[in-house]
Amino acid sequence: xxxxxxxxxxxxxxxxxxxxxxxxxxxxxxxxxxxxxxxxxxxxxxxxxxxxxxxxxxxxxxxxxxxxxxxxxxxxxxxxxxxxxxxxxxxxxxxxxxxxxxxxxxx
Amino acid sequence: xxxxxxxxxxxxxxxxxxxxxxxxxxxxxxxxxxxxxxxxxxxxxxxxxxxxxxxxxxxxxxxxxxxxxxxxxxxxxxxxxxxxxxxxxxxxxxxxxxxxxxxxxxxxxxxxxxxxxxxxxxxxxxxxxxxxxxxxxxxxxxxxxxxxxxxxxxxxxxxxxxxxxxxxxxxxxxxxxxxxxxxxxxxxxxxxxxxxxxxxxxxxxxxxxxxxx
Numbered sequence: 389x390x391x392x393x394x395x396x397x398x399x400x401x402x403x404x405x406x407x408x409x410x411x412x413x414x415x416x417x418x419x420x421x422x423x424x425x426x427x428x429x430x431x432x433x434x435x436x437x438x439x440x441x442x443x444x445x446x447x448x449x450x451x452x453x454x455x456x457x458x459x460x461x462x463x464x465x466x467x468x469x470x471x472x473x474x475x476x477x478x479x480x481x482x483x484x485x486x487x488x489x490x491x492x493x494x495x
Numbered sequence: 496x497x498x499x500x501x502x503x504x505x506x507x508x509x510x511x512x513x514x515x516x517x518x519x520x521x522x523x524x525x526x527x528x529x530x531x532x533x534x535x536x537x538x539x540x541x542x543x544x545x546x547x548x549x550x551x552x553x554x555x556x557x558x559x560x561x562x563x564x565x566x567x568x569x570x571x572x573x574x575x576x577x578x579x580x581x582x583x584x585x586x587x588x589x590x591x592x593x594x595x596x597x598x599x600x601x602x603x604x605x606x607x608x609x610x611x612x613x614x615x616x617x618x619x620x621x622x623x624x625x626x627x628x629x630x631x632x633x634x635x636x637x638x639x640x641x642x643x644x645x646x647x648x649x650x651x652x653x654x655x656x657x658x659x660x661x662x663x664x665x666x667x668x669x670x671x672x673x674x675x676x677x678x679x680x681x682x683x684x685x686x687x688x689x690x691x692x693x694x695x696x697x698x699x700x701x702x703x704x705x706x707x708x
Contacts, residue, residue: 452528
């Protein structure tokens, strides 16, 4: 009876010792450090020059500039071609009618 | 023809002069749209004024020559208005962060452009008497011009004031006024060409009438 009690006490002590050691070891392991959260962007309630904006907020200027200049050139050339084409057509018709009148006929 | 050649050379040289001009401190590269935007906007307003004056003279004097001039100027108002209204938002997207803002300058410019379109549509589809109806529209288009110009000085909006241009540094001013002369010369040449087209159309109508009689 006494031997069984000692065995049980030894088992309890062993379990307690194992738990204690486990806690000690886990306490010594380095804990993962929380990642520093980026600070929320400050509210912009005043003028901020483009050069001072964060990179993700900056638009490339070159495509906008090229688009603007290209549009101007295309619009002007297109209009010039359009007027030239209309003028050629009307002048051709005028010449045809004038020659018809000179001949005294109409086609 | 020599003027057209000179204008072509000036337009070819303009990008080099613009590229040499200083960068604006806050807007950087995109500010160089200004050198085409401002002259085209000026030609847009000039077209509306010429169209309005010629229309008034046509309405009260009945001169077909003035009507032809008004018609030609209205078409140029649509052309230069389109250039203004496209280059402006391309600049604004970078400088202001938005494509468009319903401020007074932009809205009145859009309105003037729509009046020019309305003039052309009335002339094309309005039938008999549409020339006088369109002339009335042109008067509204011209009345809108001073409003477009001074609006930025009376309403504080996102658009820069008219006082910006006289205060430009010499380097930027040279590029701007060079572009302005380019556009003005082009405007004169296109107006002459477009009026010539109207004259040829009038001649064609007269020939058809002569044949019918």
